[in-house]
Amino acid sequence: MASLFRSPHFTIERIHSGVWVAIARPDGHGLCNSGIVDLGGQTVVFDSMLTPEAGAALRTAARRATGRSPDWVVNSHWHGDHIWGNSALRAPHVVSTRTVRRVIERRSREQWRECRRVFPKELRELDREGSPVAAADRRRLRGWFEGVLAGPRVVPVVPPDVTFEERLVITGSRRSIELVSHGGGHSPSDVFAHLPDERTIFAGDLAMVGLHPSVGDGWPDRWIGILARMEELGADRVLPGHGPVGDRRTLAAVRGYLTDLVALASKAVRDGRSAAEAAGVPIPERYRDWQFSFMFGENVARAYRLARRSRRRSPR
Numbered sequence: 001m002a003s004l005f006r007s008p009h010f011t012i013e014r015i016h017s018g019v020w021v022a023i024a025r026p027d028g029h030g031l032c033n034s035g036i037v038d039l040g041g042q043t044v045v046f047d048s049m050l051t052p053e054a055g056a057a058l059r060t061a062a063r064r065a066t067g068r069s070p071d072w073v074v075n076s077h078w079h080g081d082h083i084w085g086n087s088a089l090r091a092p093h094v095v096s097t098r099t100v101r102r103v104i105e106r107r108s109r110e111q112w113r114e115c116r117r118v119f120p121k122e123l124r125e126l127d128r129e130g131s132p133v134a135a136a137d138r139r140r141l142r143g144w145f146e147g148v149l150a151g152p153r154v155v156p157v158v159p160p161d162v163t164f165e166e167r168l169v170i171t172g173s174r175r176s177i178e179l180v181s182h183g184g185g186h187s188p189s190d191v192f193a194h195l196p197d198e199r200t201i202f203a204g205d206l207a208m209v210g211l212h213p214s215v216g217d218g219w220p221d222r223w224i225g226i227l228a229r230m231e232e233l234g235a236d237r238v239l240p241g242h243g244p245v246g247d248r249r250t251l252a253a254v255r256g257y258l259t260d261l262v263a264l265a266s267k268a269v270r271d272g273r274s275a276a277e278a279a280g281v282p283i284p285e286r287y288r289d290w291q292f293s294f295m296f297g298e299n300v301a302r303a304y305r306l307a308r309r310s311r312r313r314s315p316r
């Protein structure tokens with residue numbers, strides 16, 4: 001569906017009749033993927049991307065695809081690259097959990113300001129000779145940094161006005177979308193969307209394809225449990241937060257990664273190694289091709305801190 005809408009920030013793919021995905025271009029200002037669903041008489045956009053600029057393009061794409069402006073925006077979690085496009089989508093309602101709303105209200109403006117403070121330096125570092133960032137990661141990072149720096153000095157933050165705890169179903173004349181939260185795994189509270197008739201899940205950052213997931217703001221052990229429950233839904237299409245559309249193996253692959261991470265960190269704690277030593281373990285062979293490899297050490301460090309904390313609480 002290349003002719004539907006062209007944007008420098010994403011490419012649109014139709015994955016079912018009435019269901020589209022916007023896959024972020026590595027060098028665009030969208031960074032995260034989004035889903036567009038025609039419920040029949042109502043249009044839902046799942047995640048609004050990194051910038052108001054990308055959010056505005058997403059609004060146009062949703063109108064072209066469904067013939068309607070977005071009626072609902074869903075935020076999978078509080079991280080800026082999934083919510084800073086909210087204002088530009090101009091939907092009557094933004095929906096997520098109460099926790100996501102609370103964290104957005106508390107932290108989102110500051111996160112944007114902090115990004116704008118540190119990104120000029122990070123952008124220079126990226127091109128520095130001997131930069132530790134892998135060549136494959138640079139395009140995506142550059143799009144991220146430049147996107148925020150090209151945006152407004154103060155980002156308009158539109159927090160969810162419709163909130164739920166565990167499950168919310170929005171029903172149109174053609175289909176329903178189920179919004180589900182099993183608590184926090186990748187972040188303090190994560191929401192995914194399930195389209196049962198299409199056997200499709202929009203996972204937000206609970207799933208990645210071809211990239212290291214980010215554990216720094218989450219709890220890998222809880223995340224493993226959330227993925228196991230998601231796998232029970234039997235979806236054969238999974239839209240990850242970042243990377244191309246996945247399939248029935250996607251959720252299990254992320255669960256395997258997190259299981260390996262927890263095992264590595266727990267072993268380091270048992271062996272009496274330091275956090276720095278734990279973070280320095282080599283990336284297992286099967287994840288060597290995944291992008292954002294710089295996250296691996298940070299992920300092990302987070303899992304290590306959590307493992308040490310729980311060991312202190314319950315020695316033996």
Ligand SMILES: [Zn+2]
Pocket residue numbers: 077079186187205214
């Ligand atoms: Zn995230």
